[in-house]
Amino acid sequence: MSARLLAALLLALALPGCDEMDQQPRYDSYEESALFSDGKSLQSPPEGTLARDDPAWMAALAERPPMSQALLARGRERFGIYCAVCHDAAGYGRGTVPARGFPQPPSFHIQRLRQAPSAYFVDVITHGHGVMYSYADRVRPADRWAIAAYIRALQQSQDTDVARLGEAERARLAEAAHGE
Template identity: 35%
Template sequence: MRYVYLVVFFVVVLAVGALGFRGSISTRPPLEVFPDMDRQSKFHPQVPTSFFADGRTDRPIPAGTVARGDLRADSHLYAGRNAAGDFASGFPTDLEIDRQFIDRGRERYEIYCTPCHGSLGNGRGIVTNYGWGGPANLHADLIRNQPEGEIYNTITNGKNTMFSLGDKIVPEDRWAIVAYVRALQRSQNGRIEDVPASHKGELN
């Protein structure tokens, strides 16, 4: 007999639980049997605190922190400079200078450099149509004789009225552009010795 009461009790609890408060609205907070992580003691971003001496909840990155894979120890690759701190000649050894690399450089050059230096690199990009004569002619002896690292540095940090592009072009692509600039310079200053012997007969 006792079980009948128990069954009735559970049926009532279930019915009230499932249907009883349907549609009713309450402004009171819900009962929290298990609060889980509803309320945590934590700092919200950019709010003041008296916990740290400088009063900021946002903590500065400890000095010398390097993001994984971002050590940039190769100064030739990342700064265009050799061990002595001078502009490095030649390309970083990690890079393979092949047709694909130069094609990549051409693509990047046409995006980032052509408006000012022109697709030939002669400094007659479209900006010069609007009265600005500033962009350098990349075929000038000055630039032809510069070490590769110096051109890399110009791209990275800019020079005089040329703004820096270091925040827009990753280091490998800057080197690809340098390789393409060298190819452009060769194209405008070709010598008979540059022509492979097998093709010399085609010249007239």
């Protein structure tokens, strides 16, 4: 028996199995359902749900919020959740994902990204860039600005002249350097 004949025979035997997918159990939109307590298969979205293109949702992208401690704290939290796995906690691009063979993202501390406007980071989070995919479905618009503010704080923290620090901050820095 030739290889072609064997392949054709196997294909002919496999085709009827594909027909099983035509008859999967499912509910039509307005059909009754025993799955939910109200007996409906079509459920309303949870309270507070907004469409991604909802004007109220998108208004948060239009204008940068004022800098505040709360904005930085939120940005730090969101950065830790969504960004640090690739960009690492300090923003150098040496996170756990690139350590496992994926492409390394650029450091936030390179001159090009230091000079980029904060809106650039918001745009990259929204639309993706290079091998980074869009996080628009994961990160709320207001949180994108918070992450951008935190990236600015990271950049400042890695490029601040020690002479600009107060005496207490210099002492803590010296203590941390001796503790390594």
